[in-house]
Amino acid sequence: MHLHKYEKIWLTFGIGSLVIFLVVLAFGAFWQGTHPQSHGVTIDPENIEANDAFKPENLGITKVSDDKYIVNIVATAFNYNLGVDEEGKPVKDIRIPKGSTVLFQVTTKDVVHGFNVAGTNINMMVEPGYISSYETVLDNTGEFTIVCNEYCGVGHHLMFATVEVYE
Amino acid sequence: MLLEKIAEPNEESRLPLTISKQESRLYMSFMYVAFISLFIGGMMGLLQTLVRSGTITLPWGIDYYQVLTLHGVILALVLTTYFIIGFQFSLMGKTVGISQKQHKAAWLSFWVMVVGTIMTAITILLGKANVLYTFYAPLKAHPAFYIGLALVIIGSWIAGIVNFRQLYVWKKKHPGEKSPLLAFMVTINMLMWIIASIGVAVAVIVQFIPWSLGYAETINVLVSRTLFWYFGHPLVYFWLLPAYMAWYAIIPKIIGGKLFSDSLARLAFILLLFFSIPVGFHHQLTEPGIDPTWKFIQVVLTFMVVIPSLMTAFSIFATFEITGRRKGFKGLYGWFKHLPWKDVRFLAPMIGMLAFIPGGAGGIINASHQMNAVVHNTIWVTGHFHITAATTVVLTFFGITYWLIPHLTGRTLTKSINRLGIIQAIIWTVGMTIMSGAMHIQGLLGGPRRSSYSEYGGTEQASEWIWYQIAQAVGGSILFIGILLMVFIFIKLTFFAPKGEEEFPIAEEEEDATPTPMFLENWKLWIAITIALILFAYTIPFVDIIQNSPPGSPPFDWPIGNS
Missing domain, CATH: 2.60.40.420 (Cupredoxins -  blue copper proteins)
Structure with missing residues (x-):
């Protein structure tokens, strides 16, 4: 499939930014513990x-x-x-x-x-x-x-x- | 690339087909329901913004949440689904044709959907289903609400199966040829829709209906929510993809250009099929019962749609520039200035595309794992889907309406209707900027969504929020004028515009376009990858949810005013 030269630049830049963004999110979540709340602790709602x-x-x-x-x-x-x-x-x-x-x-x-x-x-x-x-x-x-x-x-x-x- | 090339289509099959009167009736039936829904749903929206601004209270014991349920169901589910299925049938009719048998099945899909819609609507109007369009358990609506919804989904499946059959029959007749681009896109969208709506259908048929009828004592709340959002995110792509169809394959023709790249358009749609479904957890980020690692994995999968979105943005603006330069407009922005801004068939979708820039940026915030906590369930989210669904998608649908309706009714889009359309698009833009803008800001200040007017005990924060709610009422009122105008235009184009022939614009490829590689038509592979991604994203967390389930919940109907 043919990709225009400018489109290659655009996609490289876009995907590159995306990767950096996701790395920042992962760093925050897994190394700094900023996951959204999810403890999976259960309780009987009727008791x-x-x-x-x-x-x-x-x-x-x-x-x-x-x-x-x-x-x-x-x-x-x-x-x-x-x-x-x-x-x-x-x-x-x-x-x-x-x-x-x-x-x-x-x-x-x-x-x-x-x-x-x-x-x-x-x-x-x-x-x-x-x-x-x-x-x-x-x-x-x-x-x-x-x-x-x-x-x-x-x-x-x-x-x-x-x-x-x-x- | 060394790839097998598809045979060039012969001259005859390249010509778009003619839509018969009989077919037009079918496609228009979907449009009638869509525009009646627009009117009713819009009126409900207006009432909500007025109630929230503290200026009116609803008469005759009508509840705010009844109005809100109707607004959500009728616009997010009814308007969109009918418009999309009607539009997609017309695309298939125009590009691959429809047989008598398929035609009959298509009517069946319409009537099944209508019966379901009426059942659901009556339940809501009787105040027996104030559960909003997400119907989160354990709030319990009347069983007819769920049965009606199930019928709407089943009806839409029939439509999807007819679409698949249409393409299949065409391919049998045209061996070795690539499928028409628009038929390819419709097939992708319906594939995604069917794979995704299986989730909500299972929730409704296996969980909600027996539970609401009293055959099951309890319901697993988290399972029902997970199944809902397995469907809920692809639902928004189901709205967006028809808009993309218009942007890729119809707008270029309207502006006097050619397709930018047939193969890139197909690749973008395939990527959207892959990454629309295994992402539902990003709607459930602040829920207590889902493993955060799996939430994060689905966040990453969610962001993969950035790639086809970037491809789409590039293709569309490249088409604009190439077309403008070919027409001889010079300078860095000459091509942009000379786009046909005065043609509503272009203007309305173009505003939609531009709205998708802030809309997409807001979406990135919503889905980004941690930042979600800042905006989750605030009215920011409402602002987000009013700028995306209710602007990007809806303005593109209006842009389609201006040529599709007269094409089907044998009338023409006159200069004066075109002018009305431009006014409509401007009213919509102004109203939505005010309303959605106010919602975004109020959301950042913590204002909740889905809430009737409240002073929250007179806190200072609540007294700040009210100003934004008044702004939303102003925006909402302007939008309602836009809806009245659009309904007027629809009626005019259906019954009163002068007889004639309106073009069904379908962009063609460049004479010297590079052929589309064969592998893009490998449906089995695309379906297999889609299912593999879903299994990857959902199997482990879903088993985990079931294994660690708390006791189920009995039905609650008194909180919604029934008992």
Whole structure:
């Protein structure tokens, strides 16, 4: 098959760029550990409390050590369960000091949900039978909206919470 | 290269065939459904942008997500499939012909699809299927929704099999000749479609239908999603390839040029067949149950489509330049300035091609493993497929409409309709730039897709998003005017334009073109490689998904407002 000279140059340049691009992605994923979340950890969606993380008393934010936190969340249509405060009222906002390392662990009792701390890379699908988790360092202060970004039913847009990162 | 060359076609078979009145009726039937869908689906789109801007609430208890389901199903599945199958039948009719038997089978495909479409539409209109066009389990729609979808797919398979048969019969009659380029391209597209839609058909028939009818208690959610996205990405190539057909083999004729290279066009289509299917995981990058190494492998396979895309871009612009220079336009850009910008048959697809530059760039971001987390399920993604599917593909389809409809109805594209078409293309460009642009930016700020109007408890972020949602409503309203104008043009070209003969433009090869090598027609080899790539990309992760499955999910119908 005949290839025009310019086309050869164009394709060489294009394919070359593509190879470099893929090498950069692979370097990030395999050497720096920036894979998208995929832990393959399963759970019985009808009995999530069998897993310690999702027992009612462990929901919401837990301080593990000085600047380490775990946030456990149960998603259901159309709510994020972040535990209850001292007065027994459901928690809707969590506050975390800047620079903390936070592990978010989310699961669902019913349908598929999304979990996105809007404006950050914390963006996971939450599917029945699996635990979605993402560990990150919260470097920027401000109020972030947690939104369900996968359609879960007619109240989908009413499913939210907030994370405040303070100095 | 030392390759066996295909015999030159004899003069007679090189002439395009004539489309009979009887055939026209068949092809037009698909077009009627396509344009009715455009109107209904477009109206639903307008309503969504208005609701999201916070300016209106829907009357009579109509739910936002019902409107959204209808919009997605009727535009992404109905409009596209009917237009493509109708267009492809006309290409086959023009290049290889259709027998009486094939004609009957083609009608069967149409009616099976229509029955399926009506079943699905009624279920949605009754509010029994607010599950969006991706119908992710364990949300449960009424069984009629899934049965209707299965019928649409089965109908499209009949159409594909008729297309294969058409080419086969032609080849029997023309031994040793290469198949007409457009017939070759249609065959590639239908092969890809059938191989890919087997995935969703299995999900619907084996998983969803028994489960929604109550014969199966639970469904394996991740398996159903994996089967869906095994189909979902090739679906977008199924839309794109007919646009490529027009760019490669029709636009050159419209601008008064010749094919750039018959063999390169075929090679590009073969590569698209290979790398459209084994890539579905890039839609599932943020899912918890798939091995990240296999996600990465499919990301690499996804990016292989860059190669045929670069080939396509080169070929098309080379055709433009060669044609312009041959007409005597000098200077570095003379050929570009003198393209037939005032011919809507060129202008609309050309805007589509240009939109594919930012569209493709956005796609690279979406598929790139890590960066996906920044945009996944944000409204950026909605912006992405409105600039690709709803601009690149749809404007090319409109560009086809301007000559195909009058050719089929025995009318002509008049100067005044051409002018209306140019206005339509400009309205579309303006509306889409505003709407899709606002969606892209809002997505980068974290705004979610597929969500009705919400203030999210009054957070500062949500108050920033609303301005972009208002911009989307402005863009959406402009686009709706574009849709009304397009439907008007369609009606005019179908029933009222002056009688006459409109050209069916098919580009020819250069007199001195190098012959197309024989190996490009080696269908068995192409199918074998396609299947080998699919088995490579899916076998291990799929076995892994099944072996490590959590308990299945029962159906949930109350979240969609049924119980």
